[in-house]
Amino acid sequence: xxxxxxxxxxxxxxxxxxxxxxxxxxxxxxxxxxxxxxxxxxxxxxxxxxxxxxxxxxxxxxxxxxxxxxxxxxxxxxxxxxxxxxxxxxxxxxxxxxxxxxxxxxxxxxxxxxxxxxxxxxxxxxxxxxxxxxxxxxxxxxxxxxxxxxxxxxxxxxxxxxxxxxxxxxxxxxxxxxxxxxxxxxxxxxxxxxxxxxxxxxxxxxxxxxxxxxxxxxxxxxxxxxxxxxxxxxxxxxxxxxxxxxxxxxxxxxxxxxxxxxxxxxxxxxxxxxxxxxxxxxxxxxxxxxxxxxxxxxxxxxxxxxxxxxxxxxxxxxxxxxxxxxxxxxxxxxxxxxxxxxxxxxxxxxxxxxxxxxxxxxxxxxxx
Numbered sequence: 070x071x072x073x074x075x076x077x078x079x080x081x082x083x084x085x086x087x088x089x090x091x092x093x094x095x096x097x098x099x100x101x102x103x104x105x106x107x108x109x110x111x112x113x114x115x116x117x118x119x120x121x122x123x124x125x126x127x128x129x130x131x132x133x134x135x136x137x138x139x140x141x142x143x144x145x146x147x148x149x150x151x152x153x154x155x156x157x158x159x160x161x162x163x164x165x166x167x168x169x170x171x172x173x174x175x176x177x178x179x180x181x182x183x184x185x186x187x188x189x190x191x192x193x194x195x196x197x198x199x200x201x202x203x204x205x206x207x208x209x210x211x212x213x214x215x216x217x218x219x220x221x222x223x224x225x226x227x228x229x230x231x232x233x234x235x236x237x238x239x240x241x242x243x244x245x246x247x248x249x250x251x252x253x254x255x256x257x258x259x260x261x262x263x264x265x266x267x268x269x270x271x272x273x274x275x276x277x278x279x280x281x282x283x284x285x286x287x288x289x290x291x292x293x294x295x296x297x298x299x300x301x302x303x304x305x306x307x308x309x310x311x312x313x314x315x316x317x318x319x320x321x322x323x324x325x326x327x328x329x330x331x332x333x334x335x336x337x338x339x340x341x342x343x344x345x346x347x348x349x350x351x352x353x354x355x356x357x358x359x360x361x362x363x364x365x366x367x368x369x370x371x372x373x374x375x376x377x378x379x380x381x382x383x384x385x386x387x388x389x390x391x392x393x394x395x396x397x398x399x400x401x402x403x404x405x406x407x408x409x410x411x412x413x414x415x416x417x418x419x420x421x422x423x424x425x426x427x428x429x430x431x432x433x434x435x436x437x
Contacts, residue, residue, distance in 0.1 A: 166228055166246045169218045169406040171386065172358030176220055180397030184353035184366065192363045192378075193346035197291045199383030200335040200342070204284075207235050207332075207409050214410040215327055217387075219403045224248050227403065232413045233328055234262075237269040238280045242413040258416035276304060276321045279329050287329070289336035294343035301344070315348040319367040319374065326376060326385045331407040342383070354380070355389075355397035362386060366395050377402060 168174065207213060217229040225248060232242040239262065245253040257265065274283035288297045305314035322345070330338065345365065353364045355377070366375035366389075375389040375397070389402035 164214075164230070164410060166230075166244070168220065168222075168228065169216055169404050171404045171406070172220055172360070174220050174222050175399065176358030178355065178357050178397060178399045178402070180355040180364070180391075180395075181353045182394040182396040184351040184364070184395045186349065186351055189350045189352035189365055190346045192352045192365065193342050193350075194291075196363065196378055196383040197294075197339040197343040200338040201383075203334050205331040205407055205409065210412055211409040212241060212412050213328065213331065214408045215331075216406045216408075217327070217403055218406075219400075221400065225400065231328075232410055234266075234412075235284075235332060236281045237266045238278065238283075238328065239265040239269060241415075242418065244418070252420065254418040254420045256413045256416055256418045262415055276301070276318070276325070277308075279324065284329060284332045287333055287337045288340040288344075289334070291339045291343040293340045295347060297340055297344040298347035301348075315350075316367055316369075318348060319350070323374075323376075323388065327405060330385050342378075351395060353395045355402075357397070357402070362397075364389060364391075364395060364397055366391065368393055368395060377404070 205213070213231075213233045213235050215231045215233065217227075219225070219227045221227070227247040228245070229247075230242075230244040231240050233240050239257070241262065242256040243253060244255075269278060269280045272278040274280055274286060288294075301318045302314050305312075305317050309317045325341070330341065333341065349367070351366050351368055351373075353366070355362050355364050357377075361380040363378040363380050364375050365378060366373040368374075371393055373389075373391045373393060373395050375391060375395065376385060377387040377389055377397075378384065379386045385405070387402060387404035389397045391397060391401055
């Protein structure tokens with residue numbers, strides 16, 4: 070496989086590598102069914118821009134092969150209830166495709182319509198103060214596992230899984246199971262991992278390159294919130310001049326909440342939530358399966374993109390895509406679960422386009 074082949078895989082894979090709440094790389098915007106925003110200074114792309122860039126990455130790939138970027142793989146005892154190490158168990162059966170843990174299928178949902186910025190500030194200040202506990206521990210040979218799912222069985226069901234390297238932020242494996250026409254289970258090969266790792270190392274850590282250095286440098290404490298939100302706005306003004314800065318930041322924060330929030334300590338999460346209150350967000354509440362959630366939204370005249378935060382724990386729980394009234398309903402929200410899993414076997418699953426007999430719809434266009 071040559072560099073052009075790898076670039077083509079990355080471009081196609083970008084259409085598949087985010088659940089519906091994402092949409093950061095161009096392919097991810099396609100997944101969301103939205104217009105790709107114009108950027109005069111693109112930060113995160115999936116295709117090398119020039120032959121010179123390819124040479125630069127190739128040089129870093131050589132160095133990356135000699136210097137490990139994460140903890141070395143070690144043999145370790147299997148924890149009860151945990152899958153066997155990926156290198157000893159065939160991919161595809163190491164973690165069965167099931168819905169998550171937060172509520173039963175088709176739970177009762179009662180969303181409250183209407184909200185405002187004052188409610189968001191109050192909710193986020195309370196949430197920042199609720200933060201307790203350290204980051205999700207990820208041991209040697211393990212990766213961050215993120216499952217996004219709705220609570221609809223049959224038509225309309227959606228389950229999206231990512232096995233992500235916490236050191237580089239590279240999605241090593243993506244599996245999507247829903248009622249669309251295609252199943253997806255794709256693991257990067259060794260060559261692809263080396264190339265994506267090199268690309269991560271070439272870029273500075275930030276909202277568009279959420280590698281380990283980004284996590285380590287994340288501000289701590291609610292007192293750092295205004296400094297953090299100001300840095301977000303400065304980045305957005307440079308990356309997306311002339312666009313709604315808060316709206317663009319909020320879209321990128323979806324990836325922060327999915328792939329960085331579980332890696333932050335309590336003080337870092339406090340800064341994150343308090344900084345969010347500086348954006349033009351609005352808030353309401355919802356009850357799902359009898360449990361209460363704060364609903365933090367970035368809204369326009371027609372729709373809103375929202376985060377769900379568990380009101381009892383102050384932890385990120387999922388997302389919702391509502392009308393302008395911010396009302397969460399049975400069909401417009403998804404939950405997110407976090408765990409650790411053995412590092413996937415490189416290239417063990419390469420299924421991008423397996424057709425499901427009798428299915429209809431699109432595997433890459435979300436149902437909104």
